[in-house]
Amino acid sequence: MIRETTALMVRELKHWYRAKIQIFMLLIQPIVWLGLFGQALPLQLPPAALNGAPDYMSYMSVGMLAVTALFTCMFAGMSVVWDRRFGFLNKLRAAPIPRGAIPVSRILAAMIRAVISALMVLLIALIFTHIPGLAGLTVTSNFDVMSALGMLLILVLLATAFSAVFVAIALTIKTQETLFAVINLLNLPLMFASAALFPVNSMPDWLQAVAKVNPLTLAVDGMRQLLFSGSVGIYPLWVDILGLLAFSVVLVVIGIVVAMRALKEK
Amino acid sequence: MTAIIEVKDLVKVYNGSIRAVDGITFEVAEGEVFGFLGPNGAGKTTTIAVLTTLLQKTSGECKVCGIDVSKNPTEVRRSIGLVPQEMTVDDDLTGRENMLLQATLYGVEMKVAKERIDELLALVKLEEAADRMVKTYSGGMRKRLELSEGLIHRPRVLFLDEPTLGLDIQTRTTMWEHIRDLRKNSNMTVFMTTHYLEEADSLCDRIGIIDKGKIMALDTPIKLKESLGGDVISLKISGETDFTESIRSVEGVLSAKREDGSYRVKVLNGETVTAPLLHEISKKGGSVTYVSLERPNMDQVFLEYTGRSLRDAEQSGSYDRMAVAERMRRSGS
Numbered sequence: 001m002i003r004e005t006t007a008l009m010v011r012e013l014k015h016w017y018r019a020k021i022q023i024f025m026l027l028i029q030p031i032v033w034l035g036l037f038g039q040a041l042p043l044q045l046p047p048a049a050l051n052g053a054p055d056y057m058s059y060m061s062v063g064m065l066a067v068t069a070l071f072t073c074m075f076a077g078m079s080v081v082w083d084r085r086f087g088f089l090n091k092l093r094a095a096p097i098p099r100g101a102i103p104v105s106r107i108l109a110a111m112i113r114a115v116i117s118a119l120m121v122l123l124i125a126l127i128f129t130h131i132p133g134l135a136g137l138t139v140t141s142n143f144d145v146m147s148a149l150g151m152l153l154i155l156v157l158l159a160t161a162f163s164a165v166f167v168a169i170a171l172t173i174k175t176q177e178t179l180f181a182v183i184n185l186l187n188l189p190l191m192f193a194s195a196a197l198f199p200v201n202s203m204p205d206w207l208q209a210v211a212k213v214n215p216l217t218l219a220v221d222g223m224r225q226l227l228f229s230g231s232v233g234i235y236p237l238w239v240d241i242l243g244l245l246a247f248s249v250v251l252v253v254i255g256i257v258v259a260m261r262a263l264k265e266k
Numbered sequence: 267m268t269a270i271i272e273v274k275d276l277v278k279v280y281n282g283s284i285r286a287v288d289g290i291t292f293e294v295a296e297g298e299v300f301g302f303l304g305p306n307g308a309g310k311t312t313t314i315a316v317l318t319t320l321l322q323k324t325s326g327e328c329k330v331c332g333i334d335v336s337k338n339p340t341e342v343r344r345s346i347g348l349v350p351q352e353m354t355v356d357d358d359l360t361g362r363e364n365m366l367l368q369a370t371l372y373g374v375e376m377k378v379a380k381e382r383i384d385e386l387l388a389l390v391k392l393e394e395a396a397d398r399m400v401k402t403y404s405g406g407m408r409k410r411l412e413l414s415e416g417l418i419h420r421p422r423v424l425f426l427d428e429p430t431l432g433l434d435i436q437t438r439t440t441m442w443e444h445i446r447d448l449r450k451n452s453n454m455t456v457f458m459t460t461h462y463l464e465e466a467d468s469l470c471d472r473i474g475i476i477d478k479g480k481i482m483a484l485d486t487p488i489k490l491k492e493s494l495g496g497d498v499i500s501l502k503i504s505g506e507t508d509f510t511e512s513i514r515s516v517e518g519v520l521s522a523k524r525e526d527g528s529y530r531v532k533v534l535n536g537e538t539v540t541a542p543l544l545h546e547i548s549k550k551g552g553s554v555t556y557v558s559l560e561r562p563n564m565d566q567v568f569l570e571y572t573g574r575s576l577r578d579a580e581q582s583g584s585y586d587r588m589a590v591a592e593r594m595r596r597s598g599s
Contacts, residue, residue: 007370015358087352094318094350095371096343265322265339 004097005105012079012109026072030064030121034128034136049199051224052231057135061125062227063196066219068121069114069155070190073162074183076110077170081179093263103167103259107252110163115155122151140229147226150237154226157244158219164248164255171262196220200234218243269293270423270455271300271317276326278312286312288479289326294457294472296422299449301470302459303564305576309479310459311351314427317457318348331422344372347421351428353408357401361392361411364400365418372419379418386414390444406437413444424448426458430465438465445469463564463576473564475571482571487564494562494570496520497536501529502556503547512550516543528556536561 016022034057045056053059083089092102128136141147166183173179191197193207194216200208211217212234222240225231233240271294278287287309294300302310315321317330319339328335331345355364362383369379387396390410400408409429416424429445430438446469448454460466466473467487474484483490491497503509513522513531518539520532533539536559547554568576 003373004371007367011356011359011367014363018358087350087354088356090320090350090352091348091354092371093320094343094346094348096340096373097371265320 001098001101005101005108008092008101008105009109009112012076012106013112015079016109016113022075026068026117027120027124029071030068030124033064034061034125035134045199047228047230048232049201051195051199051221051233052140052228053224054138054140054228055135058129058138058140058228059199059224060197061122061128061137062220062223063194063216064125065118065121065155065223066158066194066196066216067191069118069159069219070162070187070216072114072117073110073159073166074187076106076113076163077166077179077183078176080106080167080170081173081176084174085176089263093265099260099263100256102263103164103171103256106167107160107163107255110167111156111159114159114163115152118155118159137227139227141227141231142229143227150226150241151223154219154222154241154244157241157248158215161215161244161248161251164252168255168258168262171259190214190216194220195234215244215247218247268296270296270331271457272327272329273313273317274327276313276316276328277324278309278316278321279324285479287316290474290476290479290481292474292481292484294423294455296455297453298471299445299456299458299469301466301473302457302476303461303463303466303473303568304459304476305461308461308476310461310476311427313476314348314425314457314459318346318425319343344419345422347416347419347424349412349416349424349426349429351431353405353412355400355403355408355411355415358399360397360399361387361403362396364411365415368415369418374419382418386417389447390414404437406433406440409433409437409441410444413441417448420452421454423455423457426456428459428461430460430462438462442469461576463568467564475568477572483567490564490567491562492534494566496532496534497539497562498560499529499531499533499536499540499543500556500558500560501531501543501547501554502527503529503552504555505552507552509547509550509552512546512552513543516546519543 047054050056050059053062080089093099122137125137128134129138169182170179173182193210194214195211196216200211200217203211217234218240221233221235222237222244225233225237225240235243273293274291276287276290277285279285290309290313302313304310312321316323317328317335319335319342323336330342333341333345335342356367359367365383365387366379369383374382384393387393390413392407392410392414395403395407400411403411413429426445430441433441442465445456449456458469470487472484472486473490475482475490485493508524509529510522510524513519513529516539518534520534522529522531531543540557540559544554544557565576
């Protein structure tokens with residue numbers, strides 16, 4: 001099981017780093033967001049309204065990390081659909097491997113890609129702060145090894161949860177067109193109904209209620225507490241992490257069950 | 267004969283109405299190259315999908331290597347290799363990486379795998395391209411890689427679904443050679459499907475002619491052709507003498523007809539009868555100026571058993587059946 005899963009995961013990752021253009025596009029997006037969108041929207045809010053972030057750009061940069069992880073996971077579904085199209089999925093189904101290796105390897109690969117992408121965005125945001133005329137992420141906490149591990153844990157959990165969802169969806173949905181439709185249906189609401197880009201306090205009540213249970217909110221809330229001193233979270237840090245853990249466990253289990261059903265011979 | 271594939275009354279119905287495979291029964295012996303010949307949509311790929319555990323049968327019984335495909339699919343998967351119709355090799359990996367992945371999926375030990383990969387890549391003449399990305403390969407190279415992937419775990423039965431579909435004639439001939447080599451060098455059983463008559467004729471020990479989900483005939487290529495009435499030898503003999511009677515007296519001659527100096531001789535086996543026939547004529551003082559041997563081809567065989575030529579079958583109604591079956595196969599998986 002482990003050997004096959006690793007081999008399939010490595011295949012996915014090879015595809016990814018060999019498609020240089022994909023990585024390039026992935027980096028362009030946050031640069032555009034941080035560089036243009038952030039400048040055009042100079043929200044002047046006090047740190048208290050921003051989860052303790054010193055300025056809006058720092059606040060939004062953290063949101064960008066999480067959103068990047070979300071988007072990367074979405075594209076994991078695309079490769080599943082391609083594999084079905086080219087018969088590779090059938091080849092795997094004909095191989096003497098545990099069927100579970102197919103979704104698990106995808107989820108792992110998508111998770112790793114998403115975490116690496118998010119970390120790249122983090123790096124960009126940190127560099128942007130030091131470029132005159134641009135704004136980025138200013139860290140105000142005593143950021144130590146524990147905080148770094150905390151950030152990593154949050155990203156891993158968030159990415160695991162989302163990749164499980166999208167891998168299961170892609171294995172169930174047979175065509176690219178439908179998958180695109182579903183992705184579009186999910187991604188914008190997920191992104192805006194969260195604390196990723198705007199503080200939840202300024203949202204109408206019903207949206208706040210949705211945003212508060214969105215895994216993206218938990219992730220950014222936790223990361224902001226690690227990055228900004230004096231950050232008062234929506235939830236305590238441990239609640240954020242436990243919440244994300246619960247989300248990822250439940251979604252992975254559901255994802256694998258759904259995937260196995262989709263892979264069954266008819 | 268030890269049967270390595272046993273199929274009894276296999277039926278596969280798609281969406282409750284399309285009978286892609288309609289009650290077929292056959293056996294394949296160990297070490298044999300067995301072919302399913304039929305037009306698109308005849309049920310060939312569906313049969314392979316059931317035998318390779320990709321598709322659940324509607325009814326009937328299927329055993330591969332003595333193992334029931336529905337009851338113990340994982341065991342079956344371990345002992346078979348599948349070279350599917352589509353090109354499933356991974357474009358963004360090198361040839362060698364593709365092989366390594368396949369080896370891992372089939373549980374071949376790394377050390378053994380490395381040796382075997384070199385050996386197989388040499389067999390299909392891909393050593394030089396082994397470390398290039400597959401996206402730089404030609405169609406024929408991909409197919410050869412696909413074939414060698416199917417062999418990495420030394421399967422007892424190799425399933426080839428339309429192994430030369432879409433390849434040019436030269437590449438097709440190379441594929442045939444590879445398949446013949448396999449047959450010579452191992453006791454592996456090959457189950458293949460094709461809609462090329464020459465392919466079935468030149469590669470297979472036995473052929474099942476399949477049309478609209480049913481097996482219409484099943485025998486060796488020679489016997490199938492014989493059943494059409496044997497070979498035809500055409501002769502021209504100079505002079506006015508009628509040799510019809512002497513020709514008929516030769517053993518193995520079924521009938522002889524004379525049409526202005528030319529003779530049409532029907533014989534059981536042209537290769538063995540030609541020499542004695544010529545000998546007999548020269549003994550009677552005739553001088554043969556022209557000989558040709560015509561063997562019935564598989565196209566005629568197909569026509570005989572299905573009532574339509576393979577080309578017509580390809581073009582007519584079966585196309586829609588194929589499209590439907592194909593769509594279902596893809597969406598069903």
